[in-house]
Amino acid sequence: MKIVKRVLLAVLLAVLIVFPMSYDNAYVHILLSQTLVNIVIVMGLNFITGLTGQMNLGTAGIMALGAYIAALTSTRLGTSPWIGFLLAIVMGVAIGWVLGYPSLRLKGVYLSLTTIGFSEIVRLVLTNWVELTGGTMGVQGVPHINLFGYVLDTSRKVYYLYLVVVILLAFTAWRIVHSKWGRVFKAIRDNVEAVEACGIDIAKLKIQAFTLATVFGCLGGAMYAYLMGYINPTTFTTDLSANYLIMMMLGGIGSVVGNILGATMITLLPEMLRFLGTNYWLYFSIIALLFAIFLPNGLVSLFTKENRLGMFWMAKKEKTGGRR
Amino acid sequence: MMEPVLKLEHVTKRFSGLVAVNDLSLEMPKNCIHSLIGPNGSGKTTTVNMITGVLPVSDGTIFYGDTQISGKPVFQIARLGIGRTFQNLKLFSSMSVLENLMIGAHQMTRIGLIQFLVDLRGEKREEKLLIERAEEVLEEIGMADLRHEKVKNLAYGKQKMTELGRALMMKPDLLILDEPAAGLNPSERREFVDILLKTHEKGIDLFLIEHNMDVVMNISTKITVLNFGAKIAEGNPYEIQNNDEVIRAYLGDKYKPVDLPPAVEG
Numbered sequence: 001m002k003i004v005k006r007v008l009l010a011v012l013l014a015v016l017i018v019f020p021m022s023y024d025n026a027y028v029h030i031l032l033s034q035t036l037v038n039i040v041i042v043m044g045l046n047f048i049t050g051l052t053g054q055m056n057l058g059t060a061g062i063m064a065l066g067a068y069i070a071a072l073t074s075t076r077l078g079t080s081p082w083i084g085f086l087l088a089i090v091m092g093v094a095i096g097w098v099l100g101y102p103s104l105r106l107k108g109v110y111l112s113l114t115t116i117g118f119s120e121i122v123r124l125v126l127t128n129w130v131e132l133t134g135g136t137m138g139v140q141g142v143p144h145i146n147l148f149g150y151v152l153d154t155s156r157k158v159y160y161l162y163l164v165v166v167i168l169l170a171f172t173a174w175r176i177v178h179s180k181w182g183r184v185f186k187a188i189r190d191n192v193e194a195v196e197a198c199g200i201d202i203a204k205l206k207i208q209a210f211t212l213a214t215v216f217g218c219l220g221g222a223m224y225a226y227l228m229g230y231i232n233p234t235t236f237t238t239d240l241s242a243n244y245l246i247m248m249m250l251g252g253i254g255s256v257v258g259n260i261l262g263a264t265m266i267t268l269l270p271e272m273l274r275f276l277g278t279n280y281w282l283y284f285s286i287i288a289l290l291f292a293i294f295l296p297n298g299l300v301s302l303f304t305k306e307n308r309l310g311m312f313w314m315a316k317k318e319k320t321g322g323r324r
Numbered sequence: 325m326m327e328p329v330l331k332l333e334h335v336t337k338r339f340s341g342l343v344a345v346n347d348l349s350l351e352m353p354k355n356c357i358h359s360l361i362g363p364n365g366s367g368k369t370t371t372v373n374m375i376t377g378v379l380p381v382s383d384g385t386i387f388y389g390d391t392q393i394s395g396k397p398v399f400q401i402a403r404l405g406i407g408r409t410f411q412n413l414k415l416f417s418s419m420s421v422l423e424n425l426m427i428g429a430h431q432m433t434r435i436g437l438i439q440f441l442v443d444l445r446g447e448k449r450e451e452k453l454l455i456e457r458a459e460e461v462l463e464e465i466g467m468a469d470l471r472h473e474k475v476k477n478l479a480y481g482k483q484k485m486t487e488l489g490r491a492l493m494m495k496p497d498l499l500i501l502d503e504p505a506a507g508l509n510p511s512e513r514r515e516f517v518d519i520l521l522k523t524h525e526k527g528i529d530l531f532l533i534e535h536n537m538d539v540v541m542n543i544s545t546k547i548t549v550l551n552f553g554a555k556i557a558e559g560n561p562y563e564i565q566n567n568d569e570v571i572r573a574y575l576g577d578k579y580k581p582v583d584l585p586p587a588v589e590g
Binding site for chain 2: 181200
């Protein structure tokens, strides 16, 4: 099984490397890079909402702050995009504390409203603080990333950098999910009182989970800014936050593989269904509904041993006596 | 005189106009199995919730050894060495038995998030120690063969045992059990009591709330009786069984203590 998994992973990696090389279309490269950005953000959301069960609907605001701090420092101060990435991480840590504290007192729908409020405040400030942010005109001319003197001036080049970043972040996220942190985050989701009775400081852990989410979110925002070269506040609406939530839910809550599948599906689906025109949302809603009914644990549950594909896999394994 | 493990001094808990616990004072000596009994609504669980920090006291003070614990948050009280189980099971239902137990010892782990991110092997070493400790406890509670089973799939008795195992993972000095025998059949009850006695032999003091008088009278060294939030009697099992006020308020005159049935092996 381990060998099969490794082979599949190697094939997937090969496709991810070779496909953009052979397909010379900037639009496709941007779309693939956007998918990678979304994967980073959903992996972050997974820590706080997927694992810890704290409903965060402020992802767009988090992403916006990461995007703006990176874009503004690079355009106004002329600093390297790497400084922009670093500042986005620092911003993520700061927001983690700001958003983490309300979560100690609030839960459920009240926490959702607080995070929506945070996101809307961020958007309104970005829209109205024209001198700093450019208002609705946004920030233009965000510079290209310079990798040891090699300028990433095409979306294909950016794609390859982001692919490496996403692989590293996915590995980090996977390690956290499968460590004592992943376990205790899930425990908080299952039963807070029992976690406290075990001598565990819930406040510290919730803030850690929020901080992980906001660091990934802000980093995703910075990646978005350097990919697009232009950002404006109208991108970062509550719809976007809901979209990230949908990516996480359709992919599979709590699972890094699920996050990757969900982000990929929801980013690429509108492009694949473009021929539907204005009917897209109708069909998308039907698809989401079918998922909720038949795959409540997301796409990733197709590959666990309890489900149909998994059962097929196990049956085949038993039939062959586990021989490959 | 030996200092008590647990000491409540004039503790009162009020919920708006309702006085749930009224001026309760009690001392739990060392090496003791101390039971708190009384009719439903007499304030037993409220008392335990005040001891463990779930509820703040309205008046009075609680000491664990010479440390004042009233006013401290739940997790800090637990870290002093007070483990507990709950009247209504509080388990991590999406996890396996082993994972539930490992959460019990989470606060003993030392590696922080930043260190974990840069040190690929450190957490693995710690995790290995955690698993070894959980395996020991699983053997103690007789659930080694169920270690990978999801707790939500277990029978009620085994779920109770898992909760006890999780509390034992904390290596507590004082274990507070809220109705440990409730919902168990006689054989499971005997098995549970045997494990409690073995736990006590290892030097862990037990404080229990229990309605099953056969369990209480067979294992307790000291019993405190509550009625309408106030203490009405305190003493050893013999004294309590023969206390007129306790008989009137709770035991009833038909109560005759019996030995617990033996546990069914296997």
